[in-house]
Amino acid sequence: MKSQGKSKSLFKLRRQSEEVAALLKQLSHPQRLLILCSIAEGEKSVGEIEEACGASQSAVSQFLKGMRLEGLIKPRREGKQVYYKIVDKRVLALIRSLYLIFC
Numbered sequence: 001m002k003s004q005g006k007s008k009s010l011f012k013l014r015r016q017s018e019e020v021a022a023l024l025k026q027l028s029h030p031q032r033l034l035i036l037c038s039i040a041e042g043e044k045s046v047g048e049i050e051e052a053c054g055a056s057q058s059a060v061s062q063f064l065k066g067m068r069l070e071g072l073i074k075p076r077r078e079g080k081q082v083y084y085k086i087v088d089k090r091v092l093a094l095i096r097s098l099y100l101i102f103c
Helices: 002-026 030-040 046-053 057-069 089-102
Strands: 073-078 081-086
Touching: 002 089, 030 046, 030 057, 030 081, 030 089, 046 057, 046 081, 057 073, 081 089
Parallel strands: none
Antiparallel strands: 073 081
16 A cells, blocks of 8 residues: 555656646746746836846747746736736746845
């Protein structure tokens, strides 16, 4: 019985480690981290993100699109402005923790 419990636990740990590794891979680009750090402070418009990150509109838009498709962030349109926020609470907690450790 004990070995069956261990194998279930190991299976769960492997599944979770794969999930964590995939998430960390999504965050492994410096510009993505910078964008997420900016958004972690609160919802921001594309222009505010560009200014905070010092990146071009096209570069920021490309990163935002990728993170949106991966389910990390969510847009909200208000007139001509598009605002982004982090929707994955794990990502928000991780970004905040990284900020506390490294910034």
